[in-house]
Every structure is written in structure tokens, then in C-alpha cells.
Amino acid sequence: MPRRIPAEVVLLSAGPGDLELLTLKAVRALATAEVLLLDELVDPDIVELAPHARVVRVGKRGGCRSTPQAFICRLMRRYALQGLRVVRVKGGEALLFGRAGEEIAFLRQAGVPVRIVNGISAAFAAAAALEVSLTHRGHCHGVTFVTAHTHDHGEPDWEALARSGTTLAIYMGMGRIGPVARGLLRHLPAETPVAIVQAASQPGERRLLSTLGELADAAPTPETGYPGVILVGSALAEVSPCAVKAAVQETSLRKRAGDRPGAH
Amino acid sequence: MPRRIPAEVVLLSAGPGDLELLTLKAVRALATAEVLLLDELVDPDIVELAPHARVVRVGKRGGCRSTPQAFICRLMRRYALQGLRVVRVKGGEALLFGRAGEEIAFLRQAGVPVRIVNGISAAFAAAAALEVSLTHRGHCHGVTFVTAHTHDHGEPDWEALARSGTTLAIYMGMGRIGPVARGLLRHLPAETPVAIVQAASQPGERRLLSTLGELADAAPTPETGYPGVILVGSALAEVSPCAVKAAVQETSLRKRAGDRPGAH
Incomplete structure (x- = not known):
């Protein structure tokens, strides 16, 4: 079956830290992920739930070294346009203080479908x-x-x-x-x-x-x-x-x- | 091994409806529950995740028939004092508009330990x-x-x-x-x-x-x-x-x- 292009990008809320606070929906999205874009504040053990994924670390942290937001957006678009299942993992709840708004707007503009998976803030x-x-x-x-x-x-x-x-x-x-x-x-x-x-x-x-x-x-x-x-x-x-x-x-x-x- | 008495009461957040939005922690708590006190607004299919539990429906709904809060509190205490693992299932996030405050205060007063499992509001x-x-x-x-x-x-x-x-x-x-x-x-x-x-x-x-x-x-x-x-x-x-x-x-x-x- 040919891949759907562009593939959907999942904005996934990783919750406050304890991976037991991931939802079932999040676990399923991780299991089929092909590219994982990982925030610095997320427990690195989360990659074990995404055994098929190439992992790209895109941490952003107040006052420290960081990956610019625009670069993260372009990365998501690039992989999605290759037909790869991208899961963008964000700490806490993606729709609260996560700059998800800018990422959704960027992907929408690029014609890339977005799906949001909630988490615990x-x-x-x-x-x-x-x-x-x-x-x-x-x-x-x-x-x-x-x-x-x-x-x-x-x-x-x-x-x-x-x-x-x-x-x-x-x-x-x-x-x-x-x-x-x-x-x-x-x-x-x-x-x-x-x-x-x-x-x-x-x-x-x-x-x-x-x-x-x-x-x-x-x-x-x-x-x-x-x-x-x-x-x-x-x-x-x-x-x-x-x-x-x-x-x-x-x-x-x-x-x-x-x-x-x-x-x- | 003797049972710990009183047993712990789990206040469990069932999320907004889709059971895929339960956390892994919630699923584990349900799996070992012996008594389930179930809000009316929770998907009734949740009982399938609690195969060992006696199910008590304690729905409360604006304007309709309802189980008084005080009765729910006494039920939780009664089962916990019997050493039974009680899971009180609440719609949404238990710590947001769920009257969890009153239930926690009541159980604390009764010497019953409480554990809270978060969910998606x-x-x-x-x-x-x-x-x-x-x-x-x-x-x-x-x-x-x-x-x-x-x-x-x-x-x-x-x-x-x-x-x-x-x-x-x-x-x-x-x-x-x-x-x-x-x-x-x-x-x-x-x-x-x-x-x-x-x-x-x-x-x-x-x-x-x-x-x-x-x-x-x-x-x-x-x-x-x-x-x-x-x-x-x-x-x-x-x-x-x-x-x-x-x-x-x-x-x-x-x-x-x-x-x-x-x-x-």
C-alpha cells in the first residue's frame, strides 16, 4: 500500500514526568512512530516505547542552549512530506504553554495534517x-x-x-x-x-x-x-x-x- | 498475608470519555480494584478494565436523580475499613470540579489513606x-x-x-x-x-x-x-x-x- 503523503504529525503530550501518566492513546502513537522529535524535559526512557523511531532531540529550555522553534517546525514538515509518521513529544500537556499553537499553524500552512494527543499537565x-x-x-x-x-x-x-x-x-x-x-x-x-x-x-x-x-x-x-x-x-x-x-x-x-x- | 486495614482509596480520573485517554496508572489501578464506585458520566465500558471489582453506580448529575455526596463518602469508608481496594472513578480530572476536596477531607478524617490518579479534563x-x-x-x-x-x-x-x-x-x-x-x-x-x-x-x-x-x-x-x-x-x-x-x-x-x- 502506498504511503499517504504528507503523513500526519502527532503532537504528543508526555505528561509531567512519570511515564505511567502517559495515556493509552499516547502509548499507541509512540509504538508506530517512525520519527520522534523529543523535548529536553521528557524522560529519555520514553524512546523505549517507540522502538521503530529515529530519535531527534530538540530540547528547548529557559536560558540554556536550545533548538530554534522554526527549525523544529521545518524538521516536522520535512519528515511528514517524506511520508514518515512523526511524533512530536512535548512535556506536560501540549496545549498548555507548549507553543503548540505555532506548530499547528505552521503545519496547517504546509498542508500537513496534525493530530493532538492530550496529557497530564x-x-x-x-x-x-x-x-x-x-x-x-x-x-x-x-x-x-x-x-x-x-x-x-x-x-x-x-x-x-x-x-x-x-x-x-x-x-x-x-x-x-x-x-x-x-x-x-x-x-x-x-x-x-x-x-x-x-x-x-x-x-x-x-x-x-x-x-x-x-x-x-x-x-x-x-x-x-x-x-x-x-x-x-x-x-x-x-x-x-x-x-x-x-x-x-x-x-x-x-x-x-x-x-x-x-x-x- | 493479612490485608492492610483500612485499605487505600484511589480517586481515579476517567478523563473526558474516550477510554483511550486513561493513563497507564489508571488502567493498573482498575485492574486490581475490588470495589468500583462509578460516576454516571463515565463510559460504562470502563468496568471491563476492572474484572475483579464489585461495581456500585453513584451517578450525580445536574438536576437529575443523584446519590448524595455524604452517602458516597460513607460507602468509600465502609469498603476501605473492610480492607477492600476501592477505586472511586470520576469523570474528567478528579482535582478539577469533582468535589474531590470533600472526599479527601472525609477520608483523611476517617484515617483512610487516599491516592489520586490524574486524568484528562x-x-x-x-x-x-x-x-x-x-x-x-x-x-x-x-x-x-x-x-x-x-x-x-x-x-x-x-x-x-x-x-x-x-x-x-x-x-x-x-x-x-x-x-x-x-x-x-x-x-x-x-x-x-x-x-x-x-x-x-x-x-x-x-x-x-x-x-x-x-x-x-x-x-x-x-x-x-x-x-x-x-x-x-x-x-x-x-x-x-x-x-x-x-x-x-x-x-x-x-x-x-x-x-x-x-x-x-
Whole structure:
């Protein structure tokens, strides 16, 4: 049977790190992949699920060496036009902060069909680790996912976000914990609970429970190599301190066994 | 080996409907379940993944007959105290609008350990169906998940939500499309794009592309039996009209083959 040209490109969400959080649909797409374009933040063991695929690493990471977005787009198009089944693997959920919008627009323009496979975003894995609902009825009626700074390096409208009455899940903010807390402190009480989870679902997972007031005084965070999520709002008052304490102990035990940075 | 008593209760996210969107972790938890407490909105075929489980249906649905929350909590506790592996299956993502907060608090109080298994929430499946990023960099810097009305029957603060600069994903609003659109229209332009996806990922999936202005005049929506998500914001301008048109054709074809309502 002749190959369909161009082949479809699958934008695949690899989830927060633990490969057990892949969906069945993702596993099936990986099993038949012929080319895998792999984000740096995805567990490298994922390639074992794609035994027929040529693997191309196209990591992009805040502040470090990176493969330009335009080059990744051209690579996807090139392989698809050769009739090869391309799976573009993205950390977390592809449709949340993954620049999937630009990739979809580029491929559509090139006449290449796209299929999206959903995954678990880091904030949900963080909430699972903390055993807390992001939308506890007694506290809020929703949750907002934002990045710590806008793509033109501006600040989010912290006042509107604070007023929205939703839990905030702040991504890409590990290096800006102090400024984020100070920005929110102008519009929310100092005792507003904050939880920070790094490497959610992974062996190096770390959890911290604090308040806006405490974190506003935080020293600049050293680059840890672990992406994390900052959760802010009264719903976090439901986190049991035991869960966080257990996490610290676990983390130090696991740390001895050897950590490695992972996906977000 | 003696059973651990109480046994752990797993709060399991069944995703938006398509069982292929279950995670590997969810499939493993189902495989060893001894009691399954099943939401009405979950695909009944999920029981095939839990061959050893006694199945208890505890559906709760807006406006219809329902099992009271307190009764569900007591059931979970009772089985866990018998040492049985209980899996509480919830539609979508358990930590988003699932009343998981109350169930976790109840079980913690009763000394029953809880484990949460994440899943795909309907808005992500809706965005995948529309082939659109919820956070397209050219349009917004985040996404807010809210319900169409607060649990005390009030209105969300539409002004703050509009000002947040995020895409809005509005749950449980299929019966209130007109009021929601009118509430937002006071703070957003009439041409703001809106997409509505019902039964995302399921055979009966329906997609509609519109604007706030058009929907503000919408007649009260008849109860269709299909939960849906209302997506609002300029990011939705990236939805290709072809994708939506294709969906309408598909839907009518599938409709003839027999629809059924499903999970959200």
C-alpha cells in the first residue's frame, strides 16, 4: 500500500514526568512512530516505547542552549512530506504553554495534517502529590494557569488574577518566586497559602508549603534544574502538613539514590 | 498475608470519555480494584478494565436523580475499613470540579489513606478536537477553568475573568450559554471568538464556533444530555473553520449510527 503523503504529525503530550501518566492513546502513537522529535524535559526512557523511531532531540529550555522553534517546525514538515509518521513529544500537556499553537499553524500552512494527543499537565500532578483539589468548593470556583512572565517579558495582571477568585497555578516561575509573591501580595493577604512542587510525579519530587508573605522575602532561587509549579490560593489550606513533611523525608532519601532533572 | 486495614482509596480520573485517554496508572489501578464506585458520566465500558471489582453506580448529575455526596463518602469508608481496594472513578480530572476536596477531607478524617490518579479534563480534549492551543502565545498568557455558576448559585466575577487576559474554559454551562455570553459581553468585545465542544473525544462529539455577540442572543439551550465546555477568548480565532465544518458532518453521520451521552 502506498504511503499517504504528507503523513500526519502527532503532537504528543508526555505528561509531567512519570511515564505511567502517559495515556493509552499516547502509548499507541509512540509504538508506530517512525520519527520522534523529543523535548529536553521528557524522560529519555520514553524512546523505549517507540522502538521503530529515529530519535531527534530538540530540547528547548529557559536560558540554556536550545533548538530554534522554526527549525523544529521545518524538521516536522520535512519528515511528514517524506511520508514518515512523526511524533512530536512535548512535556506536560501540549496545549498548555507548549507553543503548540505555532506548530499547528505552521503545519496547517504546509498542508500537513496534525493530530493532538492530550496529557497530564504539571499542576495536576502537583495537586495529586499534595492530595488537594485545585478547585475545592469551600474556597474557590476555578483555577487559572499562567506563566510567571508574559512572552514579551511583561508581568501578568496580578490584580485581575487575584480578583478572579480562582486558585493560581503559575508555571515557569521557579527563578522568580520572590517577585511573583511580591506582585500578588499587593492584592492578596500575606497569609494566603502557597504550595510549590518541583518535578511532580518524578523520583526527585519536592514539595513546599508556605505563604505569600514568607515567599515575598525569599532570596533569589538558585537554578535547580527542576521545573516546578507554584500554586497560590486558599484551596491550598487543605494540604495536610503531614503530606509535605513526608515528602521532605522521601526526597532526601531519594536524593541519596541519585536524582535527575525531568519534564514539567 | 493479612490485608492492610483500612485499605487505600484511589480517586481515579476517567478523563473526558474516550477510554483511550486513561493513563497507564489508571488502567493498573482498575485492574486490581475490588470495589468500583462509578460516576454516571463515565463510559460504562470502563468496568471491563476492572474484572475483579464489585461495581456500585453513584451517578450525580445536574438536576437529575443523584446519590448524595455524604452517602458516597460513607460507602468509600465502609469498603476501605473492610480492607477492600476501592477505586472511586470520576469523570474528567478528579482535582478539577469533582468535589474531590470533600472526599479527601472525609477520608483523611476517617484515617483512610487516599491516592489520586490524574486524568484528562474535558477542556483539553475539546482543544485537541479543535486543534487549538488553549494558551496561544500570540493571544494570551494562560487559561482559566471556571464553572458557569458558583456553588452558592452566584455568578463568577466575569469582569475580573475578562481582565485576566486568559482563555476561559467554562464548565457546566451548557444550559446557561446565553446568560454566560451576556455576562462576558459587558467586559469583552462582541466579536470575541467562542467555541463550544460537547462530548469531547466521544462518538457523539459536537463542535460549534461562534462569537460572544451571537451567543448572547441564543435561546435557552434545551437539555441535550451532553455535557460540554465553552471556550472563550482570542486564542479561539486560531480554530480552522474547516475543522468545525468537518465535525458537523461527522456528527450527523454518527448521529444516524446512534448517539449516547457520555462523560465530561
